[in-house]
Amino acid sequence: MASESVMPIKATRRSSGLGDKVFALICQAAGILVLILLGALIIELFIAGLPAFRAFGIAFVTSTEWDPVQELFGAGVSIYGTIVTAVLAIVLAVPLAFGVAFFLTELAPPWMRRPVGTAVELLAAVPSIIYGMWGFFVIAPAFAQNVQPWIIDNIGEWPVIGFLFQGAPFGTGLFTAAFILAIMVLPFIAATMRDVFEQVPPVFKESAYGLGATTWEVMKGVVIPYTRVSVVGGIMLGLGRALGETMAVTFVIGNANRISTSLFGPGNTIASLVALEFGESEIGSLKLSSLLALGFILFLLSFVVLATSRYLLRSRLKA
Amino acid sequence: MSLSLSSMPHPGPRKDAAMAARLGASRKRADIIIRTLCIAATVIGLVLLASILITLFYRGFDALSLRVFTHITAPPGSEGGLLNAIVGSLIQSVIGTAIGTPIGMLVGTYLAEYAKDSWLGNAVRFVSDILLSAPSILIGLFVYQILVLPFGGFSGWAGIAALAIIVIPIVVRTTEDMLQLIPNTLREAVVGLGAPKWKMIVLVCWRSAIAGIMTGILLAVARVAGETAPLLFTSLGNNAWSTDLSKPMSSLPVTIYSFAGSPFEDWIALAWAGALLITLGVLSLNILARTLLRSRT
Numbered sequence: 001m002a003s004e005s006v007m008p009i010k011a012t013r014r015s016s017g018l019g020d021k022v023f024a025l026i027c028q029a030a031g032i033l034v035l036i037l038l039g040a041l042i043i044e045l046f047i048a049g050l051p052a053f054r055a056f057g058i059a060f061v062t063s064t065e066w067d068p069v070q071e072l073f074g075a076g077v078s079i080y081g082t083i084v085t086a087v088l089a090i091v092l093a094v095p096l097a098f099g100v101a102f103f104l105t106e107l108a109p110p111w112m113r114r115p116v117g118t119a120v121e122l123l124a125a126v127p128s129i130i131y132g133m134w135g136f137f138v139i140a141p142a143f144a145q146n147v148q149p150w151i152i153d154n155i156g157e158w159p160v161i162g163f164l165f166q167g168a169p170f171g172t173g174l175f176t177a178a179f180i181l182a183i184m185v186l187p188f189i190a191a192t193m194r195d196v197f198e199q200v201p202p203v204f205k206e207s208a209y210g211l212g213a214t215t216w217e218v219m220k221g222v223v224i225p226y227t228r229v230s231v232v233g234g235i236m237l238g239l240g241r242a243l244g245e246t247m248a249v250t251f252v253i254g255n256a257n258r259i260s261t262s263l264f265g266p267g268n269t270i271a272s273l274v275a276l277e278f279g280e281s282e283i284g285s286l287k288l289s290s291l292l293a294l295g296f297i298l299f300l301l302s303f304v305v306l307a308t309s310r311y312l313l314r315s316r317l318k319a
Numbered sequence: 320m321s322l323s324l325s326s327m328p329h330p331g332p333r334k335d336a337a338m339a340a341r342l343g344a345s346r347k348r349a350d351i352i353i354r355t356l357c358i359a360a361t362v363i364g365l366v367l368l369a370s371i372l373i374t375l376f377y378r379g380f381d382a383l384s385l386r387v388f389t390h391i392t393a394p395p396g397s398e399g400g401l402l403n404a405i406v407g408s409l410i411q412s413v414i415g416t417a418i419g420t421p422i423g424m425l426v427g428t429y430l431a432e433y434a435k436d437s438w439l440g441n442a443v444r445f446v447s448d449i450l451l452s453a454p455s456i457l458i459g460l461f462v463y464q465i466l467v468l469p470f471g472g473f474s475g476w477a478g479i480a481a482l483a484i485i486v487i488p489i490v491v492r493t494t495e496d497m498l499q500l501i502p503n504t505l506r507e508a509v510v511g512l513g514a515p516k517w518k519m520i521v522l523v524c525w526r527s528a529i530a531g532i533m534t535g536i537l538l539a540v541a542r543v544a545g546e547t548a549p550l551l552f553t554s555l556g557n558n559a560w561s562t563d564l565s566k567p568m569s570s571l572p573v574t575i576y577s578f579a580g581s582p583f584e585d586w587i588a589l590a591w592a593g594a595l596l597i598t599l600g601v602l603s604l605n606i607l608a609r610t611l612l613r614s615r616t
Contacts, residue, residue, distance in 0.1 A: 023517035027433055030425035031443040034491070037484060038446045041457065044464040099360025107354060108361075118609060120364050125605045126371060127545025129572050130598050133579050133590065134371050137378070183367050190364075214350035237452065244454020246548040247576065271456050271548070278552060283468065295460045299453070306452050310445065 042299065049293025055286060060293065066257040066273075068280075073290035075297055077257050081267040082301070085174055085249065086242035088263070089181035094235055097186050101193035105223075106215055117194065124187035132251030135180040136172070140252055143179075144171030148264055167262040170254060175263040177253040181245055185238035192234025192313070196227040233312030240306040244298060246271035270298040372598070379595025382588035387596075392558045392574060395583035401593050403560050407475070407569035408597075410562065411554060412544045415479045419486025420536055424525075426487065427494025432520055444495075451488035458484050459549030467553060475561075475568035478554025482543040489542060493535025497528035530611055537608035541601045547572035571597050 052073060053060060063074025104117050148169035156166045200223050208218045224231070254266025255276060268276075274291050281288040386400045393399025426443065434440025458481050466477040501524055509519040525532070550556075555567040556574060571593050578590035 017515075019518075020516050023520070024433055027425045027429035028439075030422050031429040031434065031439065033422065034426055034443055034447050034450070034487065037487075038450060040465070041461040044461055045457065048460075048464050096360045096363060099357035100364050102353075102357045103361040107357060116361060116365070118606070119368055120361075122602055122605060123364065123368050125541060125601055126368075126598060127547070127572065127601060129545065129547045129575055129579075130371065130375070130594050133575070133594055134374055136579070138370070138374050186364060214346055216350040216353040217346065219353075240452050244456060246454065246456045247572075251579075271454060274456060274460070275548060275551060292460060292464070295457050299457050302452075302454055303449060306449050307445075309452075310448055 042296075045292055045296040045299060049289055049296045051286060051289040052293040056290075060290075061297065064257075064259060068277075068287055071286050073287065075270070075290075075294055077259055078268050078270045078273045078294060079297065079301075080259050081174060081177075081253065082243055082269040082271070082298070084263075084267075085178045085181055085253070085269055086239055088175070088178035089185060089242045090235060090239050092178060092182035093186045093189055093238060096182070097189035097193055097234075097238075100186070100190040101197055102219060104190075104194050105197040106219065120190055121187050123183065124191075128184070128245060128247040131180050131184055131248035135176065135248060136251040139180065140171035140176055142171075143176055144169050148175075152264070163261055164263050167260070167264050169264060170266065172252050172254040172266060173262075173264045174253065174260070174267045177249045177267075177269070178263075180248050180252055181242045184245060184248060185242050188241055189234050189238040192237060193227075193231055196230040196234070197223055200226050229312050230315065233309045236305055236309035236312060240302050240309055243302045243305060244271055246275050250275050270294045270301075274298075375591070375595045375598055378588075378591040379593075382592035383595060387589065387592050391560050392569065392589075395581070395586050399585075399589065401571065401574060401589060401596075403557065403569040404571045404574040404593065405596070406562065407554070407557070408544060408571040410564075411475060411478045411482055411550070411568060411570055412540055414564075415482030415543055416486050416536060416540050418479065419483035419539065420490050422483075423487040423490025423535075423539075424494050424532065427491045428498065428520060428525075430491070430495045431498035432516075432524070447488045447491045450484070451492060454548075455485060455546055456548035456551075459552040462549065463552040473553060473555035473567040475554050475564035475566065478550050478568060478570065479564070481549035481553045482546065485543050485546060485549065486539040489539040490532070490535050493538070494528070494532050497531030497535075498524055500531070501527050530614075534608040534612040537604050537611070541604035541608070544604075545572055545597055545601050547576050551576075 056063065056074065060073070060075055061079065062076050063072075064076040065072040065074040066077065067073070100120055104113055104120075108116060148171065151165050152167070152169060156162050158165075204222050204226065205218050208222045213221065249269050250272040253268055253272055255268050255272060256266035257268060257273075258266075260267060274294055277287065278291055281291060386398065388400060388402060388405065390398065390400030391403040392401065426447065430440055430444055430447075434443070462477050462481040462484070466480055467473055470477075505523060505527065506519055509523045510516070514522075550570050550573050554570060554573075556577065557567045557569040561568060575590045575593045575597070578586040578593070581587065
């Protein structure tokens with residue numbers, strides 16, 4: 001009996017050394033594969049964009065030219081459109097996201113939190129292309145008929161910021177793209193805010209309530225200062241997502257290669273330009289190389305924003 | 320009480336009863352205004368979701384008929400369906416997830432069990448998080464460069480590769496999170512019985528975390544099923560019936576994209592039907608994943 005129970009242990013121990021090494025190696029190899037993937041992505045995009053960088057130099061980034069006939073390409077307009085729509089989307093989304101997160105953590109009765117929270121998170125699950133169709137067939141006409149004429153009449157005449165809201169109400173354009181983007185990033189920002197708001201130790205909030213503070217004062221004086229860094233991290237995460245959104249933007253931005261002073265004017269973003277023009281580019285052409293160079297620039301933009309976001313959210317990641 | 324207050328040197332509002340009442344009222348008012356705005360923000364969020372769903376049902380339901388599931392895409396005006404797009408999407412999403420999931424699970428296991436705080440582990444975690452939020456169109460361009468250009472054209476395999484790269488970081492995140500929830504005492508118990516580490520991970524840790532990992536896989540399927548941008552440059556789309564993975568392959572999102580942008584009424588109607596199908600599928604997968612996770616935790 002005794003020898004029987006000892007034998008298998010010995011046997012396992014001998015094989016376990018090898019099994020453990022192999023399994024650990026496989027896991028590590030998978031991890032390194034992920035590193036290689038991102039590294040290869042950067043290098044491939046850069047190499048493919050090299051002919052464009054060579055042909056136009058650093059001016060590629062600032063040039064507003066996009067002329068396939070004369071083979072003159074520049075990234076200026078699409079970089080402008082990418083940044084304007086993404087930033088405007090954040091400006092629109094942050095107050096909404098804050099409201100949702102505040103409602104879910106402090107105001108809503110417990111039974112309501114889960115269904116409402118899930119519903120808002122489902123906004124993040126709706127595919128990009130659906131936002132595009134909805135934006136193109138529902139939002140753009142509504143903007144063209146009602147929203148934009150009203151804004152043009154009422155805000156277009158204001159000093160200083162009025163010029164942003166002038167021009168014809170096309171319905172599509174930078175503003176509509178930013179509006180759709182705002183809805184798409186809202187759930188990401190709201191979910192991060194809700195999670196970090198929930199991490200505030202209850203005793204801090206209770207102390208403030210004990211001093212007679214109202215719910216808003218607790219939010220303003222305790223919760224927001226305590227979570228400030230993570231909240232900014234959540235906003236940066238939303239910004240990173242907004243920069244690279246493709247399909248939804250392609251539907252509603254108007255796709256014109258010019259910088260309009262008005263937010264209602266048409267424009268394009270890096271992602272929308274690549275999606276639209278890629279099919280019409282020949283293999284080996286300077287245009288294709290320019291599009292891939294645009295991809296490289298987009299990668300740099302989103303990498304910086306996402307890395308910052310992750311750095312700011314590191315305390316939350318550890319918790 | 321009032322004695323000690325009045326003996327305090329600084330002139331607080333409490334000295335003036337009317338002023339105190341005014342201040343109290345304005346604080347309450349600010350609170351009520353902010354509360355109302357926050358409720359309004361939540362209502363706006365819900366209304367937007369409802370608006371999307373209502374639009375999809377309103378426009379998509381009429382166009383949804385048996386023909387959509389039995390016929391393949393056809394030129395405008397000739398009674399086409401979406402069969403090839405639906406099948407193509409299913410094939411690419413399922414195989415893409417099947418390839419991405421094991422890699423993602425191994426990476427997540429590496430991060431949770433082997434490299435909690437090593438520099439390599441931190442680097443992998445960082446890169447995986449970047450990949451999770453990186454623009455999916457770039458993954459399409461990348462796969463175009465490495466699989467489409469050198470191997471002579473668009474193919475279902477290239478689409479699958481792009482989707483698999485999107486799946487990996489999603490599964491990494493959930494696997495690592497779920498493995499971290501497992502108490503160390505369980506690991507110690509297994510090792511204490513003399514089991515090697517790999518058996519501890521495979522037979523105990525993975526099994527305890529299976530509900531969470533399944534959630535991640537379902538969310539990954541839901542995510543890739545709706546991806547359009549990466550497929551534009553990889554599997555391209557195909558209007559004929561084809562299950563050959565070495566040829567261009569149709570997919571629902573890409574078909575919706577080209578149909579919705581067309582000037583033909585029947586194509587646009589089909590695009591709405593496809594949009595309804597894909598959204599219902601993706602949202603039900605999401606809800607299923609959440610219920611699965613909740614029932615186990």
